[in-house]
Amino acid sequence: MSAHTTDSPRSAAGSQALAALRSANAAIWRHLSDTMVQVQIARMHGVLAEMSDNELDQIGVRRSELRQYAERLVTGKD
Secondary structure, three states: OOOOOOOOHHHHHHHHHHHHHHHHHHHHHHHHHHHHHHHHHHHHHHHHHOOOHHHHHHHOOOHHHHHHHHHHHHHOOO
């Protein structure tokens, strides 16, 4: 017979610690994902900002709309 049962306080503490680690890991990955999206948006904005007014006219975007347009291109959200 084992000295540790699944009902032991040690087992419960281990389960709680594991759940906390999983939660922290998920939060870290969400933050990293959000950060990468923001980096991609900034890069896209930079590329669009380098375009001439004529090129922007051709794609139907005003210079004042570059940030929003970059966000739509990267995220696919309108």
